[in-house]
Amino acid sequence: MIEAKNITKTFGKLKALDNISLSFDKGQCIALLGPNGCGKTTLIKTILGMVVPNSGEILFDGKPIAKEWLYRNQIGYMPQIGRYPENMTIANIFDMMKDIRKESAKQLDEDLIESFNLNSMMNKKMHTLSGGTRQKVSAALAFLFNPDVLILDEPTAGLDPLSSEKLKEKIIIEKEKGKLVLITSHVLSELDELITQVFYMQDGKILFYKNLSELKNETGEEKLTKAISKIMMAY
Ligand SMILES: Nc1ncnc2c1ncn2[C@@H]1O[C@H](COP(=O)(O)OP(=O)(O)OP(=O)(O)O)[C@@H](O)[C@H]1O
Secondary structure (H helix, E strand, O other), rough: EEEEEEEEEEEEEEEEEEEEEEEEOOOEEEEOOOOOOOOOOHHHHHOOOOOOEEEEEEEOOOOOOOOOOOOHHHHEEEEOOOOOOOOOOOHHHHHHHHHHHOOHHHOOOOHHHOOHHHHHHHHOOOHOOOOOHHHHHHHHHHHHOOOOOOEEEEOOOOOOHHHHHHHHHHHHHHHHHOOOEEEEEHHHHHOOOOOOEEEEEEEOEEEEEEEEEHHHHHHHOOOOHHHHHHHHHHH
């Protein structure tokens, strides 16, 4: 579904992505992990076409994404920090997005709007929202148009435990429908029940890309946190 071939991206002298090749498929929920600054967000933005690589190409459903826009309609993206027109209300933001996409109400997935109880806050302006509520708006928008691919950058950061749980349940439902989910998180313990693969980056390179079961078997550890620390000691 998403393929990257020899992607390199430099910022000045820094190689943020260093010859990355990968293949992500439907039904997978991939944890994109690695230390701060290893290139996770740059990789996500390259897949989204927001960062243009110096070399290499990204294919979406077999077609190169360069100068393509329509493929983006199939991706729901939840950024690490959602930036919105601050004077707009939550309702304005949702209406604007629906207007841009021209989707009929039937095709909309409003599960998270309901489970986060956003309907009771629709008239609040974005600049008045708490960090967690802003995060809920970003999550609800990422899922709203029923995309085939979900890219979630630190989705539970700032969410209270109950809301984190609701979001995790929603991710599992969508993964089980056969969608591709790509997720970054520094809280490894919350990924255990979600993910099928671990894609681990360091200094712009892939350190390993393994099935969760393979990782657990190799390390003899049941918990992702322990499996990752054990495998890192071997590198
Ligand atoms: N627009 C930019 N201009 C210059 N350097 C950048 C730019 N974007 C990213 N970088 C650099 O590229 C490297 C990778 O950054 P990136 O945001 O992809 O890391 P990350 O793995 O997502 O980190 P974190 O876990 O902290 O979110 C970092 O050294 C960062 O400073």
